Amino acid sequence: MSLAGIPTSDTSVPLLEAELLRWVGSGDSTLELACLDALFPPGKLLRPVLCMESAKAVGGTADQVLAFAAGIECLHVASLVHDDIIDQDPVRRGRASTAEQYGLAEALIAGDGLSMAGIAALLSGGPAERVLHAARVIIEALGHMCQGLMRETEIRGDLTCGVPTVLGILQAKTAALTGAACQAGAILTGATPQQHQALRRYGEQLGMAFQIRDDLLPYTAEEQVTGKTATSDVANLQPTLPVLLAYEAADEADRDRLTTVFRGTTDPVTAHREVLAVLTRTGALTKAARMASSCAEQAHAELTGLPDSRQLAELATSAADRQH
Amino acid sequence: MSLAGIPTSDTSVPLLEAELLRWVGSGDSTLELACLDALFPPGKLLRPVLCMESAKAVGGTADQVLAFAAGIECLHVASLVHDDIIDQDPVRRGRASTAEQYGLAEALIAGDGLSMAGIAALLSGGPAERVLHAARVIIEALGHMCQGLMRETEIRGDLTCGVPTVLGILQAKTAALTGAACQAGAILTGATPQQHQALRRYGEQLGMAFQIRDDLLPYTAEEQVTGKTATSDVANLQPTLPVLLAYEAADEADRDRLTTVFRGTTDPVTAHREVLAVLTRTGALTKAARMASSCAEQAHAELTGLPDSRQLAELATSAADRQH
Numbered sequence: 001m002s003l004a005g006i007p008t009s010d011t012s013v014p015l016l017e018a019e020l021l022r023w024v025g026s027g028d029s030t031l032e033l034a035c036l037d038a039l040f041p042p043g044k045l046l047r048p049v050l051c052m053e054s055a056k057a058v059g060g061t062a063d064q065v066l067a068f069a070a071g072i073e074c075l076h077v078a079s080l081v082h083d084d085i086i087d088q089d090p091v092r093r094g095r096a097s098t099a100e101q102y103g104l105a106e107a108l109i110a111g112d113g114l115s116m117a118g119i120a121a122l123l124s125g126g127p128a129e130r131v132l133h134a135a136r137v138i139i140e141a142l143g144h145m146c147q148g149l150m151r152e153t154e155i156r157g158d159l160t161c162g163v164p165t166v167l168g169i170l171q172a173k174t175a176a177l178t179g180a181a182c183q184a185g186a187i188l189t190g191a192t193p194q195q196h197q198a199l200r201r202y203g204e205q206l207g208m209a210f211q212i213r214d215d216l217l218p219y220t221a222e223e224q225v226t227g228k229t230a231t232s233d234v235a236n237l238q239p240t241l242p243v244l245l246a247y248e249a250a251d252e253a254d255r256d257r258l259t260t261v262f263r264g265t266t267d268p269v270t271a272h273r274e275v276l277a278v279l280t281r282t283g284a285l286t287k288a289a290r291m292a293s294s295c296a297e298q299a300h301a302e303l304t305g306l307p308d309s310r311q312l313a314e315l316a317t318s319a320a321d322r323q324h
Numbered sequence: 325m326s327l328a329g330i331p332t333s334d335t336s337v338p339l340l341e342a343e344l345l346r347w348v349g350s351g352d353s354t355l356e357l358a359c360l361d362a363l364f365p366p367g368k369l370l371r372p373v374l375c376m377e378s379a380k381a382v383g384g385t386a387d388q389v390l391a392f393a394a395g396i397e398c399l400h401v402a403s404l405v406h407d408d409i410i411d412q413d414p415v416r417r418g419r420a421s422t423a424e425q426y427g428l429a430e431a432l433i434a435g436d437g438l439s440m441a442g443i444a445a446l447l448s449g450g451p452a453e454r455v456l457h458a459a460r461v462i463i464e465a466l467g468h469m470c471q472g473l474m475r476e477t478e479i480r481g482d483l484t485c486g487v488p489t490v491l492g493i494l495q496a497k498t499a500a501l502t503g504a505a506c507q508a509g510a511i512l513t514g515a516t517p518q519q520h521q522a523l524r525r526y527g528e529q530l531g532m533a534f535q536i537r538d539d540l541l542p543y544t545a546e547e548q549v550t551g552k553t554a555t556s557d558v559a560n561l562q563p564t565l566p567v568l569l570a571y572e573a574a575d576e577a578d579r580d581r582l583t584t585v586f587r588g589t590t591d592p593v594t595a596h597r598e599v600l601a602v603l604t605r606t607g608a609l610t611k612a613a614r615m616a617s618s619c620a621e622q623a624h625a626e627l628t629g630l631p632d633s634r635q636l637a638e639l640a641t642s643a644a645d646r647q648h
Contacts, residue, residue, distance in 0.1 A: 029474065030474050030478060031471050034474075077435075085428075086429040106474065109470050109473045109477070110470075112403075112470050113467060113471070115436075115439065116466045116467040118462050120460065123459055123460050123463065128453045128455075131456060132447055132455060137448055139440055140547065142440045143437060146433050146434075146436050149436075150437070151353070151354075153429055153510060154354060154434070
């Protein structure tokens with residue numbers, strides 16, 4: 001079965017959905033309703049799938065990590081709910097974002113509630129030593145995510161912050177958690193340190209590939225396909241990897257065009273069209289796509305020696321090829 | 325030593341402060357700076373002190389639960405940072421709130437970052453079985469807190485929601501966490517179920533007393549003393565316990581006065597003065613203060629049979645007597 005381009009085993013998605021419901025409640029309060037609304041219909045379920053497939057790759061079963069994986073998804077979605085407040089994004093997964101639908105205060109609380117439901121799920125299983133180790137790995141990654149988000153607010157409108165800064169943000173915002181999801185799945189099923197560290201690196205590289213592709217989507221895919229507003233990053237003056245690659249490679253005229261757009265006075269639709277033209281002309285789109293492929297290759301390399309990593313290999317390939 | 329009216333043992337406060345620093349970092353990023361700014365100078369440290377004193381009350385040491393207690397404080401302060409976004413409160417502890425100082429998006433991220441630092445601290449110690457049990461207790465309480473906050477947004481402007489609704493919100497918003505802080509401290513130091521459940525009930529009753537007093541402060545204390553804006557609740561049309569007690573006891577003329585104020589068209593200063601007059605006339609202030617004392621008495625009763633609960637007894641007394 002394939003969910004939004006992410007290949008998963010046939011049975012894991014319905015199991016995950018049932019598990020998510022179990023942790024968020026039946027919807028008999030506004031908090032639960034808002035959480036359910038943010039969780040369902042689910043997105044790609046990339047992070048919990050990575051957790052479950054990592055468990056399987058080291059000889060465990062998806063079932064052993066099901067609650068933990070659902071917890072990771074709750075925490076990821078909680079971060080999206082807060083993200084949409086920060087970016088003032090009215091649209092998420094093709095529907096009104098939680099903030100748009102319930103209001104800012106309510107979305108803030110819903111994100112916090114979803115986080116707590118997620119952490120409760122992380123901590124629910126056993127054995128205690130493994131659960132604690134795996135939960136620490138996830139919480140550390142979520143700390144990095146906050147660092148990345150804060151850093152992101154600081155570089156708004158700044159085209160000179162440099163490619164390494166943006167790569168650092170992608171690592172903190174996305175790759176840390178995808179890496180932690182893989183490592184945690186392996187820890188929970190008794191992997192050796194060598195195995196769970198390799199899976200962490202695999203997950204980080206896959207996360208980089210995934211996020212680089214994600215930042216390309218506004219320029220390569222239709223809004224209906226992404227379920228997001230294509231103009232959001234530009235409207236928020238957020239310099240993403242393709243934009244910075246373009247800025248580096250651009251001639252003076254194109255740099256001026258980007259600079260003008262990132263002053264924030266251009267209307268979003270024109271701004272988006274202008275940026276797209278520069279990204280195409282400078283070859284930044286191709287270059288970013290190549291970087292995604294290179295990360296996916298490094299992810300593949302980490303799988304050598306694992307008992308059963310076929311599914312993880314497919315996931316890495318699809319992360320770098322995703323069109324939505 | 326007494327910190328803002330909360331009696332604590334001489335050594336616990338500096339130890340806690342050092343531990344908080346350890347979990348939040350040295351301030352070399354905006355995220356860390358915003359977190360440090362929200363944490364320091366510290367408030368009453370009621371929840372971590374309850375955790376440490378509960379550990380001592382069952383024969384443990386404060387040192388055994390120091391990191392866990394610091395984690396609880398981080399989580400509490402994280403909720404305050406988000407609260408001030410929800411209530412649009414520019415002032416906290418006599419200074420600009422995080423949202424006011426850093427901006428809404430930044431405060432949202434800082435709250436999330438502080439939560440993650442807090443959870444990392446909760447999960448840092450051992451033995452694993454006890455840590456996991458204690459952490460589950462705290463996370464469950466934080467889930468209740470989110471339920472309470474959401475419910476609070478729903479009763480804005482509604483003077484007819486009833487005293488039991490508001491008591492339920494106080495329980496969820498405040499008492500759940502103070503109870504959990506006590507229970508967790510006891511669990512971590514090997515208390516019997518009977519002991520840690522009694523301490524949970526103690527902490528819940530103390531939390532109720534504390535919060536009932538807190539809602540009275542705008543009408544009984546000077547702003548400089550509370551460090552909060554006295555008019556905040558009224559400006560947010562938040563019907564607190566004293567207001568609902570007054571509404572229940574008021575004659576028609578006073579009900580009309582409250583109804584007019586809670587329509588939200590009166591300016592905050594006049595609104596506050598009007599409400600204060602009705603609260604005084606109806607005896608609601610006295611009644612609420614009596615309810616706080618009654619909760620404190622119930623808290624005291626739960627301490628019977630604990631090895632060393634002198635400090636906890638003092639804390640319960642001061643929670644119901646606090647003037648700031």
